[in-house]
Amino acid sequence: MRFSGLRVLTEGLTGNRGWRPHWRDPDPRPEYDIVIIGGGGHGLSTAYYLAREHGLSNIAVLEKGYIGGGNVGRNTTIVRANYGLPGNSEFYSHSLKLWEGLEQELNYNVMMSQRGVLNLCHSDGQRDAFARRANAMVNQGDDAILLDRAGVRRLVPYLDFDNIRFPIYGGLYHPRGGTARHDAVAWGYARGADGRGVDIVQNCEVTGIDIDNGRVTGVQTSRGAIRAKKVGIVVAGRSGQVAAMAGMRLPVESHILQAFVTEGLKPVIDHVVTFGMGHFYISQSDKGGLVFGGDLDFYASYAQRGNLPMQEHVMEAAMTLMPVIGKARVLRSWGGIMDMSPDGSPIIDRTHIDGLYLNCGWCYGGFKAVPASGNCFAHLIAQDRPHPAATRFRLDRFRTGVGLMDEEGTGAQHNLH
Amino acid sequence: MRIPCPICGSRDIREFDYMGHAQALDRPDPGAGAQAWDDYLHNRDNPAGPTRDLWFHGMGCGAWLVVERDTVSHEVTGATLARDVKGGAA
Numbered sequence: 013m014r015f016s017g018l019r020v021l022t023e024g025l026t027g028n029r030g031w032r033p034h035w036r037d038p039d040p041r042p043e044y045d046i047v048i049i050g051g052g053g054h055g056l057s058t059a060y061y062l063a064r065e066h067g068l069s070n071i072a073v074l075e076k077g078y079i080g081g082g083n084v085g086r087n088t089t090i091v092r093a094n095y096g097l098p099g100n101s102e103f104y105s106h107s108l109k110l111w112e113g114l115e116q117e118l119n120y121n122v123m124m125s126q127r128g129v130l131n132l133c134h135s136d137g138q139r140d141a142f143a144r145r146a147n148a149m150v151n152q153g154d155d156a157i158l159l160d161r162a163g164v165r166r167l168v169p170y171l172d173f174d175n176i177r178f179p180i181y182g183g184l185y186h187p188r189g190g191t192a193r194h195d196a197v198a199w200g201y202a203r204g205a206d207g208r209g210v211d212i213v214q215n216c217e218v219t220g221i222d223i224d225n226g227r228v229t230g231v232q233t234s235r236g237a238i239r240a241k242k243v244g245i246v247v248a249g250r251s252g253q254v255a256a257m258a259g260m261r262l263p264v265e266s267h268i269l270q271a272f273v274t275e276g277l278k279p280v281i282d283h284v285v286t287f288g289m290g291h292f293y294i295s296q297s298d299k300g301g302l303v304f305g306g307d308l309d310f311y312a313s314y315a316q317r318g319n320l321p322m323q324e325h326v327m328e329a330a331m332t333l334m335p336v337i338g339k340a341r342v343l344r345s346w347g348g349i350m351d352m353s354p355d356g357s358p359i360i361d362r363t364h365i366d367g368l369y370l371n372c373g374w375c376y377g378g379f380k381a382v383p384a385s386g387n388c389f390a391h392l393i394a395q396d397r398p399h400p401a402a403t404r405f406r407l408d409r410f411r412t413g414v415g416l417m418d419e420e421g422t423g424a425q426h427n428l429h
Numbered sequence: 430m431r432i433p434c435p436i437c438g439s440r441d442i443r444e445f446d447y448m449g450h451a452q453a454l455d456r457p458d459p460g461a462g463a464q465a466w467d468d469y470l471h472n473r474d475n476p477a478g479p480t481r482d483l484w485f486h487g488m489g490c491g492a493w494l495v496v497e498r499d500t501v502s503h504e505v506t507g508a509t510l511a512r513d514v515k516g517g518a519a
């Protein structure tokens with residue numbers, strides 16, 4: 013079933029009776045070449061690219077809940093390539109390019125909207141840091157524009173420019189950044205993978221990983237044992253638990269991150285605006301809701317809901333930056349479990365067990381990574397060597413100290429990112 | 430969340446800073462080797478359920494606490510002064 017404007021029109025005029033489910037709902041088979049644990053954005057895109065680019069199709073994605081129920085459906089949908097360090101820089105650049113062709117590639121409307129991401133700065137030092145980052149972005153081949161105060165005002169006149177604590181000095185503008193509809197990204201990849209023969213098995217929790225003589229042989233699940241030649245762990249906030257099934261202890265601590273959405277409003281915020289000093293960022297969804305968030309709650313948690321102190325902090329930051337928001341009413345808030353790594357950068361690597369691969373450590377920024385993470389992880393699983401855009405996401409960098417990617421410069425330590 | 434500080438009594442979570450799992454108190458020997466230090470500094474059990482972690486009562490008495498709580502329910506079940514735990518078998 014292909015989507016097209018004509019198809020939408022015809023269906024609309026004939027009572028929408030022709031639509032079919034976008035993917036099958038198969039029972040798991042007893043054996044696959046490759047099993048992907050976790051049906052989030054990264055697991056689904058991994059399966060898609062394994063089929064699309066490596067010609068493999070005897071693959072299952074095992075998801076303990078439903079597709080889109082994890083972080084991929086809980087994030088604030090920001091897509092960008094404004095990283096500064098080698099390793100992250102080429103990877104997120106690769107990802108943004110994949111985003112730009114994703115709807116055509118998947119024949120699926122993921123509502124990719126390159127509305128521009130604007131990071132605000134509030135001191136000379138911060139502006140210098142932005143200038144450096146902008147140069148790194150341009151050197152990578154991506155776009156970055158350093159704006160002065162007047163330039164920021166032209167884009168976003170509704171902000172409070174003269175806040176006494178954080179007056180706005182300028183901003184780093186990244187026009188190709190923006191947002192995408194997060195559920196649609198999961199659904200689009202699921203449909204694309206399914207169409208190429210991948211089994212997407214929902215309500216199937218992996219409860220054990222079978223290892224024989226240092227080699228993975230399959231998994232135990234709530235729906236029975238499944239044999240597999242290769243297994244990929246892509247479970248975001250649950251990485252610690254699933255890796256423990258293979259006897260591994262990961263450099264990951266799971267934390268809670270909250271997000272908020274207001275009632276639907278007329279268009280008011282045209283870009284993604286981030287207020288790093290106040291721990292606040294915002295955009296407006298196509299439905300009109302103001303979607304915003306802040307920092308982690310900052311304690312280890314698997315609750316998928318946060319506490320009131322961080323909610324209050326985020327609301328205060330919102331009022332500081334844009335008092336106009338005081339008239340909006342918050343409709344919902346929720347939380348997701350973040351797989352925090354010590355240096356704030358991800359891991360896409362083999363493990364010490366043959367045939368077992370690991371993809372984790374996305375912290376609060378893994379949505380933008382969905383295309384490239386799947387693309388690079390598929391490459392690693394299929395060819396047993398890293399994709400050129402993800403050579404530095406090594407698991408052993410913490411042990412050796414070589415190649416740490418501490419984007420914020422705070423130290424490669426837990427609880428600092 | 431409220432934390433029962435052994436010195437100050439039950440206090441709002443906003444008075445505390447979080448410093449991660451209490452394994453930080455079990456510092457290896459300087460010569461224990463790279464694997465032991467990697468485990469200590471970076472690797473975590475990361476439990477879903479009961480855990481013990483370090484909280485600093487910065488806006489109260491200034492003590493470091495080992496707090497027992499549940500990472501799934503957010504229930505806090507107890508707190509001990511870290512100095513009484515440090516080096517002990519706990």
Ligand SMILES: Cc1cc2nc3c(=O)[nH]c(=O)nc-3n(C[C@H](O)[C@H](O)[C@H](O)COP(=O)(O)OP(=O)(O)OC[C@H]3O[C@@H](n4cnc5c(N)ncnc54)[C@H](O)[C@@H]3O)c2cc1C
Pocket residue numbers: 049050051052053054055074075076077078080081082083084085086087088089090091216217218219246247248249250254269270271305346347348349350374375376377378379380381
């Ligand atoms: C509030 C919030 C805001 C965010 N905002 C942004 C943003 O603006 N931009 C950005 O780039 N990133 C953002 N992120 C981060 C991003 O959402 C995550 O990094 C990313 O979605 C994680 O990868 P995933 O999609 O594969 O995770 P998930 O969707 O969580 O997928 C993991 C899946 O594994 C499954 N699973 C776990 N254990 C098992 C098991 N034992 N067996 C089978 N399946 C299992 C889970 O059920 C889950 O579906 C945000 C996150 C949150 C919570």
Ligand SMILES: [Zn+2]
Pocket residue numbers: 434435436437438486489490491492
């Ligand atoms: Zn106290």
